[in-house]
Amino acid sequence: xxxxxxxxxxxxxxxxxxxxxxxxxxxxxxxxxxxxxxxxxxxxxxxxxxxxxxxxxxxxxxxxxxxxxxxxxxxxxxxxxxxxxxxxxxxxxxxxxxxxxxxxxxxxxxxxxxxxxxxxxxxxxxxxxxxxxxxxxxxxxxxxxxxxxxxxxxxxxxxxxxxxxxxxxxxxxxxxxxxxxxxxxxxxxxxxxxxxxxxxxxxxxxxxxxxxxxxxxxxxxxxxxxxxxxxxxxxxxxxxxxxxxxxxxxxxxxxxxxxxxxxxxxxxxxxxxxxxxxxxxxxxxxxxxxxxxxxxxxxxxxxxxxxxxxxxxxxxxxxxxxxxxxxxxxxxxxxxxxxxxxxxxxxxxxxxxxxxxxxxxxxxxxxxxxxxxxxxxxxxxxxxxxxxxxxxxxxxxxxxxxxxxxxxxxxxxxxxxxxxxxxxxxx
Amino acid sequence: xxxxxxxxxxxxxxxxxxxxxxxxxxxxxxxxxxxxxxxxxxxxxxxxxxxxxxxxxxxxxxxxxxxxxxxxxxxxxxxxxxxxxxxxxxxxxxxxxxxxxxxxxxxxxxxxxxxxxxxxxxxxxxxxxxxxxxxxxxxxxxxxxxxxxxxxxxxxxxxxxxxxxxxxxxxxxxxxxxxxxxxxxxxxxxxxxxxxxxxxxxxxxxxxxxxxxxxxxxxxxxxxxxxxxxxxxxxxxxxxxxxxxxxxxxxxxxxxxxxxxxxxxxxxxxxxxxxxxxxxxxxxxxxxxxxxxxxxxxxxxxxxxxxxxxxxxxxxxxxxxxxxxxxxxxxxxxxxxxxxxxxxxxxxxxxxxxxxxxxxxxxxxxxxxxxxxxxxxxxxxxxxxxxxxxxxxxxxxxxxxxxxxxxxxxxxxxxxxxxxxxxxxxx
Numbered sequence: 001x002x003x004x005x006x007x008x009x010x011x012x013x014x015x016x017x018x019x020x021x022x023x024x025x026x027x028x029x030x031x032x033x034x035x036x037x038x039x040x041x042x043x044x045x046x047x048x049x050x051x052x053x054x055x056x057x058x059x060x061x062x063x064x065x066x067x068x069x070x071x072x073x074x075x076x077x078x079x080x081x082x083x084x085x086x087x088x089x090x091x092x093x094x095x096x097x098x099x100x101x102x103x104x105x106x107x108x109x110x111x112x113x114x115x116x117x118x119x120x121x122x123x124x125x126x127x128x129x130x131x132x133x134x135x136x137x138x139x140x141x142x143x144x145x146x147x148x149x150x151x152x153x154x155x156x157x158x159x160x161x162x163x164x165x166x167x168x169x170x171x172x173x174x175x176x177x178x179x180x181x182x183x184x185x186x187x188x189x190x191x192x193x194x195x196x197x198x199x200x201x202x203x204x205x206x207x208x209x210x211x212x213x214x215x216x217x218x219x220x221x222x223x224x225x226x227x228x229x230x231x232x233x234x235x236x237x238x239x240x241x242x243x244x245x246x247x248x249x250x251x252x253x254x255x256x257x258x259x260x261x262x263x264x265x266x267x268x269x270x271x272x273x274x275x276x277x278x279x280x281x282x283x284x285x286x287x288x289x290x291x292x293x294x295x296x297x298x299x300x301x302x303x304x305x306x307x308x309x310x311x312x313x314x315x316x317x318x319x320x321x322x323x324x325x326x327x328x329x330x331x332x333x334x335x336x337x338x339x340x341x342x343x344x345x346x347x348x349x350x351x352x353x354x355x356x357x358x359x360x361x362x363x364x365x366x367x368x369x370x371x372x373x374x375x376x377x378x379x380x381x382x383x384x385x386x387x388x389x390x391x392x393x394x395x396x397x398x399x400x401x402x403x404x405x406x407x408x409x410x411x412x413x414x415x416x417x418x419x420x421x422x423x424x425x426x427x
Numbered sequence: 428x429x430x431x432x433x434x435x436x437x438x439x440x441x442x443x444x445x446x447x448x449x450x451x452x453x454x455x456x457x458x459x460x461x462x463x464x465x466x467x468x469x470x471x472x473x474x475x476x477x478x479x480x481x482x483x484x485x486x487x488x489x490x491x492x493x494x495x496x497x498x499x500x501x502x503x504x505x506x507x508x509x510x511x512x513x514x515x516x517x518x519x520x521x522x523x524x525x526x527x528x529x530x531x532x533x534x535x536x537x538x539x540x541x542x543x544x545x546x547x548x549x550x551x552x553x554x555x556x557x558x559x560x561x562x563x564x565x566x567x568x569x570x571x572x573x574x575x576x577x578x579x580x581x582x583x584x585x586x587x588x589x590x591x592x593x594x595x596x597x598x599x600x601x602x603x604x605x606x607x608x609x610x611x612x613x614x615x616x617x618x619x620x621x622x623x624x625x626x627x628x629x630x631x632x633x634x635x636x637x638x639x640x641x642x643x644x645x646x647x648x649x650x651x652x653x654x655x656x657x658x659x660x661x662x663x664x665x666x667x668x669x670x671x672x673x674x675x676x677x678x679x680x681x682x683x684x685x686x687x688x689x690x691x692x693x694x695x696x697x698x699x700x701x702x703x704x705x706x707x708x709x710x711x712x713x714x715x716x717x718x719x720x721x722x723x724x725x726x727x728x729x730x731x732x733x734x735x736x737x738x739x740x741x742x743x744x745x746x747x748x749x750x751x752x753x754x755x756x757x758x759x760x761x762x763x764x765x766x767x768x769x770x771x772x773x774x775x776x777x778x779x780x781x782x783x784x785x786x787x788x789x790x791x792x793x794x795x796x797x798x799x800x801x802x803x804x805x806x807x808x809x810x811x812x813x814x815x816x817x818x819x820x821x822x823x824x825x826x827x828x829x830x831x832x833x834x835x836x837x838x839x840x841x842x843x844x845x846x847x848x849x850x851x852x853x854x
Contacts, residue, residue: 057696075561134502137564143579143687144694147570156694170691173616177604179628189600201606201723260570264597267571267583269484296628 056113058141059128059156067118067156069128070141074112076132080105083128083153084406085121103131123163124408125228127153146225148407149217150270164235165415166228171238172198176230178220178262181292185285190251191258192289193220195230196297197237197244206298208422209246210331211289212414213310213317216277216338217270219259220251223414226407232414243422245307248293252310252317254281277313278338280347283320290328307421309333309369311410312378320349326360331421333369335413336376336405339385361394367420368396371413375404483540485568486555486583494545494583496555497568501539503559507532510555510580511833512548530558550590551835552655554580573652575834576644577697591662592842593655598665599625603657605647605689608719612712617678618685619716620647622657623724624664624671633725635849636673637758638716639841640737640744643704643765644697646686647678650841653834659841670849672734675720679737679744681708704740705765707774710747717755734848736760736796738837739805747776753787758848760796762840763803763832766812788821794847795823798840802831 058070069081086102106114127146129136138145142154159167174197180189197207212229214222223229229247236242255276257263276282294301308329310318315337322332372382389396399416401409485497496508513529533541554573556563565572569581586594601624607616624634639656641649650656656674663669682703684690703709721728735756737745742764749759799809816823826843828836 073562132562132564133560135500135559135562135564136567137559137562138579140563141696142694143574143577143697145572145579150570152565152570152572167693168689168691173607173618175604175606177602179602180600180625191600198607262595264595266594267569269568270570 056141058139059154061156061158062117065120065122065158065160067121067126067158069106069116069118069130069139071106071114071130071132071139072112073114073132074108076108076114078105078131078133079108079114080131081116081128082131082136083126084408085118085124085126085128106130121158123158123160125155125157125163125166125411127155129153147270148222148226162412162415165232166411167235168231169235169238171234173234174198174230174237175200176224180258181289183285183288185288186254186281188257191220191262192251193224193249194293194297195224195233195247195249197233197246199244200246200298204298205244206300207244207246208305208307209248209293209297209299210307210309210418210421211248211250211329213250213252213308213314215252215310215312215314215336218314219253219256220249221259223249227414228411229414232411232418236415236418242418245422246293246297246299248289250289252282252314253277254285278316280320280349282317283324283349284347286317286321287325287328303327303330304366305330305422307331307333307367309335309414309417310337311335311413312338312405315339322365323353323356323360324349326356326363330365331367331369332365333367333413333417334371334382335410335417336372336378337370337382337385338378339381357389357392357394361392364395368394369399369417369420370396371399371401371409371416373401373403373405373409375402376409377405483568485566486581488583488585489544492547492549492585492587494548494553494585496533496543496545496557496566498533498541498557498559498566499539500541500559501535503535503541505532505558505560506535506541507558508543508555509558509563510553511835512545512551512553512555533557548585550585550587552582552584552590552593552838554582556580574697575649575653589839589842592659593838594662595658596662596665598661600661601625601657601664602627603651607685608716610712610715612715613681613708615684618647618689619678620651620676621720621724622651622660622674622676624660624673626671627673627725631725632671633727634671634673635732635734636675636717636720636724636726637734637736637845637848638675638677638756640677640679640735640741642679642737642739642741642763645741646680646683647676648686650676654841655838656841659838659845663842663845669845672849673720673724673726675716677716679709679741680704681712705743707747707776709744710751710776711774713744713748714752714755730754730757731793732757732849734758734760734794736762736841736844737764738762738840739765739832742766749792750780750783750787751776753783753790757792758794758796759792760794760840760844761798761809762837762844763799763805764797764809764812765805766808784816784819784821788819791822795821796826796844796847797823798826798828798836798843800828800830800832800836802829803836804832 056070056072060068062068071079073079080103082101082103084101086104088099089102091098091100104116106116108114130139139154144155145152146155157163157166174195177194178191179194180191182189212223233242233247237244251258260270261267293299306329308318308322315334316339318332319334319337319339322329370382370386372379386398401412403409483497483499487495489495498506500506507530509528509530511528513531515526516529518525518527531543533543535541557566566581571582572579573582584590584593601622604621605618606621607618609616639650660669660674664671678685687697688694720726733756735745735749742761743766745759746761746764746766749756797809797813799806813825828839830836
């Protein structure tokens with residue numbers, strides 16, 4: 001008889017002793033935890049997870065800044081990864097040449113796990129998807145996804161350089177709020193994102209305000225999610241590189257009350273609402289936003305303490321809002337702006353551009369900042385606009401970057417624009 | 428020569444006329460819009476979308492509350508949908524029987540679009556995924572997804588009955604904020620979600636506070652996302668069924684500063700952090716939360732104007748926090764609570780339960796509400812706890828519902844608990 005068998009009776013004794021020694025509830029707790037753990041384990045096999053933990057690590061950002069993707073699919077025939085870290089593939093289309101993101105093949109190992117490791121990647125927030133036997137799908141091991149209009153992709157971050165601003169670091173954090181404001185001009189309540197700097201709640205200090213506008217297809221979540229604006233602000237304020245400020249991120253589509261899924265339309269699919277995005281209505285309603293913010297937040301409510309900037313359509317909006325209300329903003333940023341001074345709409349917003357710019361620049365903003373990528377399809381439109389400003393002698397600062405009409409540029413522009421705001425200026 | 432061909436010269440004339448009639452910028456604007464539209468169209472075919480609009484509508488909630496799912500995949504061999512609206516399948520496992528969500532087959536039509544229509548569904552927020560040739564994946568036509576711990580599923584809502592509380596209706600909306608509070612007890616800053624009722628920003632009124640806690644595997648986003656807590660509050664306040672109140676949704680995992688992806692751990696995969704969830708630390712630090720809220724928000728800072736409730740582990744926390752600080756909460760809700768009065772940890776929080784409950788019930792809460800589903804695996808633990816309360820003569824209200832340990836129940840409990848809070852009681 002093996003020794004372990006002999007010890008069973010004494011094991012039972014010990015169990016009985018434990019039963020008496022500890023309370024029944026204690027034993028029940030252990031059983032409860034056990035059942036939790038069993039269910040979690042089950043989740044790995046069941047169709048629907050209780051918790052759904054992945055047994056696979058993907059993506060893995062390696063110490064040398066290569067990144068490894070993994071996907072478990074023993075029966076798949078082909079698994080690829082596509083993302084903005086791969087060299088684009090030029091497609092010939094009826095509309096001309098178009099850069100599509102490249103794809104790389106994963107290779108299957110003996111356990112049925114497909115794997116691919118990138119080259120060394122430069123610091124950046126990257127996005128990607130898998131293509132499994134022709135079907136595009138997210139990485140099931142990575143719960144981190146961002147929606148860009150109607151596309152959802154996984155994301156990962158390679159740190160270092162400016163990308164360290166995009167990280168959530170162990171610094172004081174501001175508050176990020178989803179706020180509904182009333183617009184008498186539009187006759188609706190609308191949703192926006194407001195960042196208040198660390199310490200806002202505690203004190204009675206007043207702050208300058210930076211209005212930050214998204215592009216076509218975006219919404220009030222775009223800058224805080226794709227743009228990492230709240231991380232950039234937290235980190236720049238913590239390093240003393242930016243003044244503490246309130247940042248107001250509106251929704252530029254006046255036909256929408258808020259982002260898809262966040263309004264009374266329910267889970268209706270995203271739409272760009274083109275008809276009412278660039279017809280003057282957003283610009284006309286903008287004083288409602290400023291009034292709401294000045295009424296309900298501790299702002300310094302003057303031109304010296306207000307900035308406005310936007311990307312693409314948001315740059316177009318920033319141009320027109322800042323010239324329409326020339327006493328409102330002392331800092332103006334046009335990021336890859338969709339600069340088109342007149343759209344043929346009946347809105348008076350786009351009338352008399354020359355006169356209005358003359359008025360704006362007669363008491364010129366402290367900073368009028370124009371930035372664009374040298375591959376941006378709006379490059380020429382911006383060049384023309386700059387030429388017009390040059391001809392009139394209106395002062396602005398110009399920043400040309402590599403690349404095109406992409407978030408990488410807009411995040412970088414934000415890290416460059418924010419430190420220039422409200423310097424030597426906060427009361 | 429067909430008539431349309433004859434008209435070409437006059438069409439050219441009109442174009443030339445237009446060119447002169449309108450300004451060049453106007454034409455450029457049209458070209459810009461055109462290029463946007465072309466890129467959006469391209470996105471349907473390219474690997475990576477600019478906007479990625481789907482040509483497929485899925486899911487479609489039909490007028491009769493059946494729901495149709497569609498998935499375009501001409502080359503797929505088998506497409507299924509799995510979700511909580513399908514009858515579960517009982518699995519035999521080494522751990523016992525386990526209800527796994529069922530799956531239904533989609534049928535391919537001549538355009539390569541797979542389709543399935545459900546039976547009539549009762550009002551509820553449902554979740555689902557597709558299974559395409561054995562690979563589970565989200566519905567690419569539906570951008571609405573919710574993360575539950577490490578699982579992401581698509582969601583849709585069938586309205587009516589109590590599910591109308593989960594909708595975003597055209598009513599005044601409160602503000603939802605992500606706030607970092609400092610905990611001297613833990614020595615860290617931590618993230619939480621705070622709902623302030625409509626009108627909070629404008630007035631100087633003070634409000635009662637409801638602390639709402641999540642379950643194991645959850646975080647400070649759980650109640651606002653899976654729980655639809657902010658929609659429920661907006662709708663109940665608008666209908667006059669609930670008092671305007673502040674709702675504070677904490678993170679019950681003290682080993683985490685905040686939800687996955689929202690802390691300095693970066694995009695690290697979710698983990699339940701079991702070791703520090705039910706060891707007394709969360710309960711001990713809770714006064715830090717209450718102090719932060721009372722210091723930084725316009726609260727009515729007394730027992731009569733404070734409520735606490737939680738689901739599963741959050742019910743366990745609510746039980747212990749309310750008895751540990753017997754003068755803090757006049758309303759206590761245990762939703763499917765993981766009731767286990769002692770876990771063998773060294774924490775004094777779990778010592779002397781009898782004495783502490785005696786103290787709490789000597790000045791009993793106005794409401795001590797226990798709710799559980801009749802199929803919940805914690806049913807017996809709750810029954811025993813109620814028996815103990817009965818034996819001592821401590822008053823509580825009991826609510827038994829159908830179903831098990833699922834969000835459906837917790838959302839319903841919230842709609843039932845909230846109207847009982849702070850009635851005839853607000854200053």
